[in-house]
Amino acid sequence: MTWIVSECLKRVEEITGKEVISIPVDLCDKDELDNVFTKYKINCVLHFAALKAVGESVSMPLNYYRNNVGGSITLLEVMKAHNVKKMVYSSSATVYGTPQKLPLTEDHPTGLGCTNPYGKSKHFVEEILKDLVKSDDAWSVISLRYFNPVGAHESGKIGEDPKGIPNNIMPYIAQVAVGRRKDLKVFGNDYNTPDGTGVRDYVHIQDLAMGHVAALTKILTPNFSGWKVYNLGTGSGLSVLQLVKAFEVASGQKVPYEIVGRRPGDIDASYADVSLAKKELCWEATKDVLDMCRDTWKWQSTNPNGYQVSK
Amino acid sequence: MTWIVSECLKRVEEITGKEVISIPVDLCDKDELDNVFTKYKINCVLHFAALKAVGESVSMPLNYYRNNVGGSITLLEVMKAHNVKKMVYSSSATVYGTPQKLPLTEDHPTGLGCTNPYGKSKHFVEEILKDLVKSDDAWSVISLRYFNPVGAHESGKIGEDPKGIPNNIMPYIAQVAVGRRKDLKVFGNDYNTPDGTGVRDYVHIQDLAMGHVAALTKILTPNFSGWKVYNLGTGSGLSVLQLVKAFEVASGQKVPYEIVGRRPGDIDASYADVSLAKKELCWEATKDVLDMCRDTWKWQSTNPNGYQVSK
Numbered sequence: 176m177t178w179i180v181s182e183c184l185k186r187v188e189e190i191t192g193k194e195v196i197s198i199p200v201d202l203c204d205k206d207e208l209d210n211v212f213t214k215y216k217i218n219c220v221l222h223f224a225a226l227k228a229v230g231e232s233v234s235m236p237l238n239y240y241r242n243n244v245g246g247s248i249t250l251l252e253v254m255k256a257h258n259v260k261k262m263v264y265s266s267s268a269t270v271y272g273t274p275q276k277l278p279l280t281e282d283h284p285t286g287l288g289c290t291n292p293y294g295k296s297k298h299f300v301e302e303i304l305k306d307l308v309k310s311d312d313a314w315s316v317i318s319l320r321y322f323n324p325v326g327a328h329e330s331g332k333i334g335e336d337p338k339g340i341p342n343n344i345m346p347y348i349a350q351v352a353v354g355r356r357k358d359l360k361v362f363g364n365d366y367n368t369p370d371g372t373g374v375r376d377y378v379h380i381q382d383l384a385m386g387h388v389a390a391l392t393k394i395l396t397p398n399f400s401g402w403k404v405y406n407l408g409t410g411s412g413l414s415v416l417q418l419v420k421a422f423e424v425a426s427g428q429k430v431p432y433e434i435v436g437r438r439p440g441d442i443d444a445s446y447a448d449v450s451l452a453k454k455e456l457c458w459e460a461t462k463d464v465l466d467m468c469r470d471t472w473k474w475q476s477t478n479p480n481g482y483q484v485s486k
Numbered sequence: 487m488t489w490i491v492s493e494c495l496k497r498v499e500e501i502t503g504k505e506v507i508s509i510p511v512d513l514c515d516k517d518e519l520d521n522v523f524t525k526y527k528i529n530c531v532l533h534f535a536a537l538k539a540v541g542e543s544v545s546m547p548l549n550y551y552r553n554n555v556g557g558s559i560t561l562l563e564v565m566k567a568h569n570v571k572k573m574v575y576s577s578s579a580t581v582y583g584t585p586q587k588l589p590l591t592e593d594h595p596t597g598l599g600c601t602n603p604y605g606k607s608k609h610f611v612e613e614i615l616k617d618l619v620k621s622d623d624a625w626s627v628i629s630l631r632y633f634n635p636v637g638a639h640e641s642g643k644i645g646e647d648p649k650g651i652p653n654n655i656m657p658y659i660a661q662v663a664v665g666r667r668k669d670l671k672v673f674g675n676d677y678n679t680p681d682g683t684g685v686r687d688y689v690h691i692q693d694l695a696m697g698h699v700a701a702l703t704k705i706l707t708p709n710f711s712g713w714k715v716y717n718l719g720t721g722s723g724l725s726v727l728q729l730v731k732a733f734e735v736a737s738g739q740k741v742p743y744e745i746v747g748r749r750p751g752d753i754d755a756s757y758a759d760v761s762l763a764k765k766e767l768c769w770e771a772t773k774d775v776l777d778m779c780r781d782t783w784k785w786q787s788t789n790p791n792g793y794q795v796s797k
Contacts (some may be wrong), residue, residue, distance in 0.1 A: 191636050236617035237563055244610075245556050251548055286597055292617045299555075306547035306603045 179336065182482045185283035186332045190420035195283055202246030205211040205253060212257040219261035219394055220254060222247065225296070228342045229269075229440075232293035237417060243296035244303075251307060258436035263390045266301055267292035268322045268376070268406070277412075281320070281404045289438040303403075308402040315400045317390045320374035322408030322447050324383050326467040327474035334474030336481030345467070347375070347420060352428040359430060361415050363437035368444055376408035376446035379462035379470070383407055389458035409460040418464065425468035426476070437485030490647065493793045497643045514556030516564060523568040530572035530705055531565060532698060533558065533727035536607070539653045540580075540751075542602035554607035555614075562618060571625040574701045577612055579633045579687070579717070579756055580605035588723075589759035592631070592715045601751040612715075619713040626711045628701045633687035633719030633758050635694050637778040638785035645785030647792030656688070656778070658731060660786035663739040670741060672726050672747035678753055683726035687719035687757035690773035690781070694718055720771040721757030729775065737787070738778035 184195050200207045202224050210261055225243045232239040254260065271279050272288030273434075286298040286346065308314045325345040327334030341347040350356045364371035386407040393399055413421075419430050453459045495506050507526075511518045513535050535552045537543065543550040565571065582590050583599030592744050597609040612629055619625045636656035640647030652658040661667045675682035697718040704710055723734075764770045 233617070234621050236614065236621050237559065237566065239556075240559050240617075241563065242613050244551075245559050248548065248551050248556050254554065255548065284598075287595075292614075295613055295617070299613075302606055302610075303547065303551050303603075306544070306551075306606070309546050310545050 179482050183333060190328065190330055190332060190445045201252055202250050203241060205249050208249060208253045209256070212253055212259065217257070219263065219391060220250070220259065221265075221391065222250060223265045224250075225265065227293060227295045230342060231289050232291050232296070235417040236292040237429060239292040239296050240299075243293075244299050244412055247300045247303065251303070255475045260311075261394050262304070262314075262316045263394060264300065264304060264316060264318045266318045266320045266404070267294065267297045268320050268408070268447065270298040270301060270320060271445070272365065273442055274445055277444060278446050279406065280448040281406055281451055284313065293411050305402050314404050315394050317394050318402075318404045319386060319390055320406050321383060321445075322378050322406065322445070324380050325377045325471065326377060326379040326381065326462070327470045328381065329470050329473070331470070331473035331477045334471065334478065334481075336478075336483075344415065344418065345471055346475075348422050348430055349471050351430050351432075352422065352472065353475050353479050355479065357431070359419065359432040360435045361419075361432050362435060362441060364434045365437075366441075368414055370414050370416050373441055374412035374414050374444035376410070376412055376462055376466065377418065377467055378408050381470075382409075382460040382462050385461075386452065386456065387406045387460050389452075389456040393456055403455070405456055405458075406447035406449055407452060407458075407460075409463075410449040412444055412446035413464055418421055418468075421464045422468040422472070424473040425465050428472075435485050490793050492616035494644060501639065501641055501643060502787060513561050514552060516560050519564045520567070521559060522724075523564055523570065528568070528570050530574065530702060531561070531570065532574045532576075532702065533561060534741050535561075535773045536576065538604060540602050540604045541653060543602050543607070547603040550603040550607050551610075554604075554658055555610050558611045558614065562614070567665075571622075572705050573615070573625075573627045574698060574705060575611065575615060575627060575629045577629045577631045577715070578605065579631050579719070579758065581609040582756070584753050585756055588755060589705040589721065589757050590717065591759040592717060592762055602728045616713050623711055626705050627713050628705050629713075629715045630697060630701055631715060631717050631758075632694060633689050633717065633756070635691050636688045636782060637690040637692065638781045639692065639775070640781050640784070642781070642784035642788045645782065645789065646791075647789075647794075655726065655729065656782055657786075659733050659741055660782050661736050662743075662781065663733065664786050664790050666790065668742070670730065670743040671732075671746045672743050673746060673752060675745045676748075677752075678723055679723075681696045681725050681727050684752055685723035685725050685755035685757065686774065687721070687723055688729065688778055689719050689771055690778045693696060693720075693773050697763065697767070697769050700763075700767040704767055714766070716763040716767055716769075717760055718763060718769075718771075721758055721760040721773075723755055723757035724775055729779075732775045733779040733783070736776050737783040739783075 184197050187195055198211055226239050270285040271283050280432045289295045289298050308316055335346045337346050351359050368374045423430050423475050495508050499506055537550050581596040582594050600606045604718055615627045619627055646657045648657050652797050662670050677684050679685045734741050
């Protein structure tokens with residue numbers, strides 16, 4: 176286990192007052208994984224493990240397919256061998272590719288126009304899970320399609336600590352606000368959106384966590400079976416500039432930015448229709464953009480170098 | 487190595503007068519595969535290994551994804567480690583899903599409407615290969631999309647010997663003709679085709695083999711690089727009933743048949759536009775339906791129980 180993970184888990188234990196059992200296992204190592212399933216009685220797997228950087232996936236596709244797709248197949252094989260047939264899967268709004276209409280509903284086509292190996296790997300695993308459920312009705316799988324997770328735990332103790340230059344906007348903004356980076360690069364202001372910058376559906380990670388609790392509750396319901404997909408988002412879109420302004424308000428810091436060229440593969444706008452999750456999971460996002468920015472800032476300002484301080 | 491493979495290879499050596507080096511390796515076993523690449527200097531891989539029964543893939547999806555997708559990822563990792571970056575890949579017309587227009591050209595969308603894990607696994611590997619080539623221009627990959635391979639070697643020594651009930655029409659017809667099965671089940675005669683039975687583009691396996699020689703020649707050309715796809719078919723469609731009639735003519739045997747219900751997932755018609763392979767590979771099918779039927783019959787009538795006789 177890397178020190179960053181053990182530090183993070185230590186803080187989870189501080190916050191919850193509960194012991195967290197953690198066994199670091201490479202999902203591609205079938206024997207190691209098998210030992211875990213032999214040692215513990217497992218009812219349901221929440222499958223978060225994956226590489227997740229879009230740009231990196233373009234330059235290292237085999238790593239992404241090996242870990243995200245190959246690793247998931249191994250996990251499913253081991254689960255099957257131990258008769259553990261319930262999974263909540265971390266999927267992504269990326270599987271929708273370029274939206275044909277907005278807001279995105281769960282029946283929107285997937286896989287079409289996924290332009291990078293990360294997005295494709297999420298799509299492929301969804302297809303594998305669907306086929307598995309179709310082949311054996313003892314399986315139940317809930318796939319949660321995350322929109323843009325941001326924020327930090329409200330305590331300020333756990334947050335995002337990307338290695339190197341952040342790939343995602345919120346940690347980038349936070350590092351600019353805390354003085355680690357000069358300014359934010361805004362990739363394009365000529366998109367077909369109100370202020371020309373890209374529009375996304377940002378969702379607070381504590382809401383996201385509660386979405387998993389709701390999915391877990393649902394999948395453990397005695398009569399539940401089959402394959403279900405839910406969008407996890409707030410249902411409304413926010414532009415890059417709106418996010419920057421909100422962060423300035425929440426943090427009291429200036430976030431200088433510079434408009435630069437578009438990134439290949441970026442789309443105008445993406446936001447979720449969240450009615451299905453509300454109806455069937457009794458879940459909806461409760462935190463707004465100011466909550467997201469405030470909690471990010473609390474994390475970043477009290478941990479300016481991420482988990483490094485406790486090393 | 488199973489006796490059937492070694493018997494088959496023995497016959498290949500008889501026909502060609504050449505020794506065939508054969509090392510049976512599970513593609514999912516990285517270490518074994520690595521040994522092969524360490525022992526031999528390999529210029530290019532022709533990647534045929536896959537499970538290929540559509541119906542079986544629906545009931546055993548994990549096996550298909552493990553072997554076809556996981557196995558291909560392992561193979562690519564080992565190739566990369568040994569700096570072998572040329573592959574001719576056995577793909578399938580199945581990747582086109584339901585044709586939006588006929589004949590099928592290589593730029594027809596893929597992945598959409600692939601209804602079974604076999605077809606999806608072929609599509610997924612094509613996507614992985616495309617992404618790999620995009621990430622590193624030292625890779626060259628030619629994907630060959632087979633239409634419906636039939637026939638047998640003209641010597642009658644090598645042919646298709648399916649276990650149990652054949653999944654494909656030609657070996658089924660041959661087993662009816664030779665008296666191993668009572669009659670052919672024709673799945674539906676209400677398709678939107680001239681005689682109501684499904685239309686497919688059957689291609690002789692010797693033509694298919696020559697297509698691979700052409701692809702290998704192309705990929706070993708010094709200036710060749712990148713990702714190319716070619717259809718391997720004859721370019722014209724044949725209905726089930728036309729195929730039955732042709733087989734009766736070529737074999738001199740009656741092939742009784744019974745019309746039964748459609749199989750789920752079957753489409754009206756599928757045939758290739760073969761102009762790209764003709765132009766760029768200088769390849770085209772040379773054998774017609776009578777050749778296909780005659781060679782199948784020669785194989786089946788001289789080997790009524792497949793390779794069994796020499797066991």
